[in-house]
Amino acid sequence: MKMLLSILCLALGTFSSAQNNFDFKKFTETMCSPEFHGRGYVNSGDSIAAEYIADQMTLLGIDSIQSGYFQPFLLNVNTFPDSCSIQINNKLLKPGLEYIVGPASNGTCKDANCKQAITFDAKHIKVLNMQQLIEEDRTAIERINYEKGTIYIIDNNVVQDSNAIYVHYLAENISKYYDVIELVNTKFTWSLRSASNDGLYIQMKKTTFDALYSEQMNIKINIHNVQIPNYIARNVIGQVKAKKKTKGTIMLTAHYDHLGRMGSETYFPGANDNASGVAMLLDLGQKLKAKPLRNYDVICVAFAAEEIGLLGSKYLSEHPLFPLNTIKFQLNLDIMGSGEAGITAVNGSEFKREFKKLSRINKRLNSVPSIKARGRAANSDHHFFTEKGVKGFFVYTRGFNQNYHDIHDTYENLSFNSFKNLSELFTAFLRRL
Ligand SMILES: [Zn+2]
Missing domain, CATH: 3.50.30.30 (Glucose Oxidase; domain 1)
Known part of the structure; x- marks a missing residue:
């Protein structure tokens, strides 16, 4: 209970009362705190993060898509709890x-x-x-x-x-x-x-x-290892309705889970991967709530269980809450914490028209020094949707931060070099799709 209260305080603390702006840094820091246990399966760190994200969506005015924000599914995992x-x-x-x-x-x-x-x-x-x-x-x-x-x-x-x-x-x-x-x-x-x-x-x-x-x-x-069968993981799903008549859906996605704990003393904070991406997801959600897209609903998905094999996105792609053929575009955000060298768009060479558009807007806004295009790759939560014919990019930042899946991927090691510029770039891109 004490922990729940402190999480609630942290949640409220991510809004500055003066402007009611989403504080992406505070949010990321909270996601990486020891109370979230590296957002893995020991001490249900993933579930604590899921509740926190759903609370943030509520505060930002991002509505749930059905009766609630959560889409549960089951997984098996080998853990090291103590x-x-x-x-x-x-x-x-x-x-x-x-x-x-x-x-x-x-x-x-x-x-x-x-x-x-x-x-x-x-x-x-x-x-x-x-x-x-x-x-x-x-x-x-x-x-x-x-x-x-x-x-x-x-x-x-x-x-x-x-x-x-x-x-x-x-x-x-x-x-x-x-x-x-x-x-x-x-x-x-x-x-x-x-x-x-x-x-x-x-x-x-x-x-x-x-x-x-x-x-x-x-x-x-x-x-001491504990194998957990049938662990309940949850995707967190919200939406922002179109201003006028809906022609389809834009899907913004970012996984919120990370690797969790390796024993009672060590946890993997997963700051760049991918507290930073969920921060971007909510930042974009807030911007699109303030000024909705004209004819497209925006679905915001914080995926569970990416690190154990893209299980959350696989589950949603197989149990969609809306027809997949109504998705105009998926923008998947994973590793948003640096950007000194620019960004890479996986699927950029697959969907050339959209890539040209993103590059043109970047040139105009001068958001990041370079945008590289890659082909298909099964390396994040866009994969199962791309395979089912949904157009989309997986975008990650490139920069000095090389901490990946280790204990050094901390909040303190994030530069957030391009965060604000990227948020503007993505918003402009989504408005022109
Ligand atoms: Zn990741």
Whole structure:
């Protein structure tokens, strides 16, 4: 209750009383706060965000499309709600910085509520010589007599390029049955999976492992995973009616979910991806409410469950609340927090007439330094609609911010360099479609 009250206060705080303008920065900050748990499935962070967005829609005058704002559907997800620790020789490693737990990793205890640690002593830590294995004979890896109770260290830094992808694939595959630590030097990129494998799968910084490595080392792991079947996720859907007789619909979309928590201490705020996009969605919604489109209703959709495989947008595309053939255009917004280098429109080379229009308006308004066109890509919530014949773009910003699916994608790291300009550009574009 206390938390609900504080969320309500934050919600009201996103409006400055003087102008009644939507405060996109405050909104984004709230979406990224620890109380929202990274908008994933641990502690129902996604659901807290869904309620918050629906409240914002109400305050902005964006009406619900049916009896309420929510479209529920079910999903399965593997989660790490509480214990998530790794010690090497009694040194506690930093989650998110020195290691991440693979999204399909098992926990250290097979019973549902058991939270026991496993300690691997030196006899049960086996470092595989990947370079030798790969260079001499790839099939030798398959012939290793893997055992339960041993953890396999797979160093992904001894190989290059395509071999590195192969080794990563291999590490994941071995973890389907056995316990694995993959050593990496690249940045961590976390994700989500619907189910867990039988083995542990940890990605660890090679520098961390090497610094602590010795012949007598031990590794103590305490990870608790919970597989949640039939979790109820919800798309949040609002609308702004056309001023005159409706000829069809413009659909604005942005996913509000992110990766959530990896244990009780670590969460992924998802500021750029995609609190920023939902902020743009609501900002546009507010502008179009103040001055509605002449002949087109605007549907504003904050999608759930994008990060686990575009599930929210897939569900709406299969269970539309309005005929898909009445949608004139979809504008999907994902990663709206930078823009120093401009924007990219996925489907831009597919729908050339609309892309030319967007580029022409950008030239006139001088909103962003460049707009690049890409072809089709199944990389955000436009995908299932494009496949069903709905015209649309997925637009993302390009800039200095390279924090993606990691713990550094924070509100503080957003520049919002092009946010206001883009809001004007998109509004002008939608009015001319
Ligand atoms: Zn995203």
